[in-house]
Amino acid sequence: MFSLHKTRGGVHPPQCKDMRDFACTSITPPERVLIPLNMHIGAPASPVVSEGDHVYVGTLIGQVNGLGSPIHASVSGTVTKVATEQLPTGATAPVVEIVSDGKMESDPALKPPTYSNKEEFIACVRDSGMVGLGGASFPTWFKMRAPEGKSFEFLVVNAMECEPYITSDYRQMMEHSERVIDGVFRTIEALEIPAAVIGVEDNKPEAILELKRVVKEKGREDRIEVMEIPTKYPAGGEKVLIKATTGRDVPAGGLPIDVGCLVVNVTTISRVEQYFRYGMPLTCKTVTVTGDCIANPGNYRIPLGMSVRDVIEATGGMVKEPKKIIMGGPMMGRTITNIDCPILKANNAIVALHDAAVLPDETACIRCGRCVRACPLALEPFALDSASRSHDVVALDELAVMNCMECGSCAYVCPAHRRITASIREGKAVYRGEVARLTAPSEKKEA
Known part of the structure; x- marks a missing residue:
């Protein structure tokens, strides 16, 4: 159903997945x-x-x-x-x-909730209090509502967990693989999505085998595929994962629905299923x-x-x-x-x-271009860094600051140890504030 596609940029930080074999x-x-x-x-x-x-x-x-x-x-x-x-x-x-x-x-x-149609299913997900558990905290029920005139073609389950140190999603796959697959199938059935793909980095071979075993055991191979994806940070970024699994590019400023995708974290989908089973x-x-x-x-x-x-x-x-x-x-x-x-x-x-906490002091940017090559979204981090520090809102707009996913790849590869991600995060705040200031008068006038 799905084939692996190449993505741009990315880095290879130490994985530090020392807790992978520690049960929850x-x-x-x-x-x-x-x-x-x-x-x-x-x-x-x-x-x-x-x-x-x-x-x-x-x-x-x-x-x-x-x-x-x-x-x-x-x-x-x-x-x-x-x-x-x-x-x-x-x-x-x-x-x-x-x-x-x-x-x-x-x-x-x-008590376990019941539903008879798509709208009731989404209402149940809302009642569960579920949000994106991978860190985004976007309300899951709101994601599941396709705008009028659009529909979901694929459910993309994010099981990458590419961030160093973190192993909670991995344990979810190992300890609750059946619940994960049941949650995926329940979701695509309720939302009338033709197929689902679960993207897992190849540094988690045990989880890949376990999920594939459950998919086969339940006879879901025609609707659900577990895809092994090369380990590279930030392969778990929403737009990056969509590209890797479907080959589709989410447009700048766009959303996954613009390319027919619903992206849900693997623990989120597991906990949704838990809610439907037990009502908690x-x-x-x-x-x-x-x-x-x-x-x-x-x-x-x-x-x-x-x-x-x-x-x-x-x-x-x-x-x-x-x-x-x-x-x-x-x-x-x-x-x-x-x-x-x-x-x-x-x-x-x-x-x-303690030992790994101290970072070297910043030095001047040498325009080496490493941050540009590392950026998974083809931005110019060094230029965004400069515009953010000077609060140059026009430059921030031209450089598409709001497209930055703040993955940190640019700061990781910078030989000058520039705090690029933190700087861009501040630049986003400045940009939002200026946009709010410029749009406020027109809104008041219309009122």
């Missing part, structure tokens, strides 16, 4: 969780609980209208705070604090906790809203003082300075580093 284990629940209601792209959810309310695991605590995702309690216990406050990340958001009763009792009202919405996240500072690294199931500090303590603490703690992988993750920040739906790793 549940973590000791914390005494309290602080659950932000903005764990998705879109407007924050509105709280639907009050201080003093008793909640169970899976109880709805935040509801949304429009683009967004419902949010559910991750522990059973008592709501002790409903407020809007600044999080340790610097963002301001509505939050719900729950003090655990230690019982972790599931909400007795939960998204309340916890599998996170790879690793790095040379962690006493007991591994893959852990962690309640949403549990602080990074509590996670580290529950896994045995640290063996040395970290110089850097990253939420996510070293290529696209964010460095945190306050470990009281909560685990969110999009978090898939905590990497605490």
